[in-house]
Amino acid sequence: MEKLIAENDCRACMHRWENFKTLTDEQKQLISEHRYEANFKPGEIIFKKGSPTSSVIFLVSGMAKVFLEGLDGKNIIISIAKPGMMISGPGTYGDLRHHFTLTALTNVKACFIDMLVMKQLVHLNSSYAEGLISDISKKSLLMYYKLIGLTQKKMPGRLADAILYLANQIYESDEFDIILNRQELGEFTNMAKESVIRILKDFEDDGLITSNCSRIKILDKPKLQRVSENG
């Protein structure tokens, strides 16, 4: 019960953010005074590429997809956001516009914090500033490896990466109900949905996974890791 309340409380959620620790009580209070919550249904846009970066967002509950809107309406999903994550893009300290779109995959409760308050913290607290730099750097690093993966690995390697990412980073379990459909799995791995389906089937035939529509179970993780590494 206690856990449930914590899960749904905006303030509790922010505590999960690594960088929150660097703030004084006063600074935490400052954030609390400038936050508001909003709920989203699956498919709803939380923020859209091109719109002003007026707030920074914490995901309180639910899952969302972060994606680049590419050419001819082709998207690239760059990550899945889950509770406790702070989401802010590179436009926050640039043109003040979002450069990716954030869409709810499930019911989502999000906590919006005024961007000006968050920016103030950089000036008030240098440890926070350092933490923020570290945070942005980590995301930048992910993009490097995403770029290598998407341009240099073949389809089975990319799909294996996606499955391992979901299992390890998102669901923290080797069996899960995937919230991405085949199309979205394609947007995450840069492949056509038909190819996702075919290779998923190959994985099943090879005994790497079982996949019943939305449910995926990893049967042979070491082998899946090898597929990820070799192609």
Added chain:
Amino acid sequence: MEKLIAENDCRACMHRWENFKTLTDEQKQLISEHRYEANFKPGEIIFKKGSPTSSVIFLVSGMAKVFLEGLDGKNIIISIAKPGMMISGPGTYGDLRHHFTLTALTNVKACFIDMLVMKQLVHLNSSYAEGLISDISKKSLLMYYKLIGLTQKKMPGRLADAILYLANQIYESDEFDIILNRQELGEFTNMAKESVIRILKDFEDDGLITSNCSRIKILDKPKLQRVSENG
């Protein structure tokens, strides 16, 4: 003459960095006291992926390539560094290791500044910290568009992008001696060197450019831009 001296002086070089303006004289002095210079010949490694991030680098003169070392020795050139640029990677505020390699393309004079000093500045000067965040964000943004370009554009579009990048950002002229060979142009655009050669020839046949080995001249920039946008 005066210009030449300025070009080759480490301190003068840093002044070109946008974020340098935010520093006090005392802080500028601090940097000056912790810098040292080194010279590199074409092909020499300035820093290598995996090595410790002990310094931040300013390019005083010459050009260098920033590249990711991908799978099976296949590289991805992410940018060309030219004088006045501050080069530091996402590992600086993370695992303290470089995640890309920096190699001299011409004779290079580089100015190394102790990383600890640079990190100290984040704590001493919040405007500097904000500038650094802005700097990192800008680089992150470039990676987004690089990812879209490399995964969604076809070869002619990617190669057009590369030529426009070199003309607009690097040489600031529509005619230039390219310091990247065909292999490297391929590493920049994610294509085989043979494909670079073929499409470069197509561009010539279509009157977009002239290309005599290392010299490239853009003849029809609007058309080249259209190639960049449409594929």
Added chain:
DNA sequence: CAAAAAAGATGATATATATCACTTTTGAGT
């Protein structure tokens, strides 16, 4: 300056992957 090495160029072939057209299954709403 000649020899060797590196880079550029070219054509033939192989292959990974997208696209298209279609069928089947699943799930949501009345």
Added chain:
DNA sequence: ACTCAAAAGTGATATATATCATCTTTTTTG
């Protein structure tokens, strides 16, 4: 429970692009 729309799945075909083999040109170096 029935209907309809969306998602999943399948096979045939098209295509962008890499790879390989080979040759030529340019650059480097003893």
